[in-house]
Amino acid sequence: MNEKPVVLVTRKLPIAVEKKLAEHFETILNPDDRLYSTDEILQMAENADAILPCHTEKFSAQTIALLPSRIKAIANFSVGVDHVDLEAAKLRQIIVTNTPDVLSDATAEIAMLLILGAARRASEGDRLVRSQQWKDWSPAFMVGKQITGKRLGILGMGRVGQVVARRARGFDMTIHYHNRKPLDSMRIKDAEYHATVDELLSNIDVLSIHCPASDETRGLLSSDRIALLHSNAIVVNTSRGGVIDDDALIDALKSGGIAAAGLDVYNGEPDAIHPGYRQLENVFLLPHIGSATEETRDAMGFRAIDNLTAIFNGDEPGDRVA
């Protein structure tokens, strides 16, 4: 690299990441971590050669068409890339990368937290203690579902799904999964593959969703499919809200169609999620914190920098998605 390329960073990144980025690139940073509008991003992009965004910035086909011609890359600080129209980027020959692998452990931790929190009524218990409503104890008090030895269904056996399977084995859970293709038995031992989503749902106690959001997976967990789960079932989601039909899930949670749910991601997040979730005791809700650990956020940033460095050195970036 001769002159340092300019990278527009849309959100505040960890200190170590911004420091390393500045060693290799000129940077346009967002020290106040303000959520920029699309117009602001387009305006700032006039002075940049690449953009390093988060999933909070949307790059629709229309936005990508308006990007200045000097933009060579969108190097995401995320594994999910549903916020970027990949076909539109390809048309403009803008390289798009993501940050896989480095957030699998952190996200799997949150999946396990959701499973346990939903099964053992964690937020209900927390509310009870905080509000000074906890007045008594009895054998019938706050009885939840035990997950030890239960059947875990993993929808989307990618990197995160595979870590969740390993962690769940620590609770003696048996692993069932659906994926576009069955995995090599070297990569996933002792897991039962189900060729269809419906077959998976009919054979499990806990469902953990790990498939990416796409036209194919939008609303995948519909009312018909939820009806295949038994009434003690627990549903957790750490991938994207779009995979779930919220009305259907809320109906099942209200009517006893399933026992509980744990959610970290939502349609309309952060401030326009389905209001029905807020009314329910049997949902454990977190604010999209799957990758929110210091180690992981640093690693995501370094991975995005590696991708940018390769691109501006004329090499193929490791994590190219378009």
Ligand code: 8YV
């Ligand atoms: C982060 C995520 O919030 O990487 C993803 O796809 O959903 C989350 O872990 C996101 O990466 C921030 O852009």
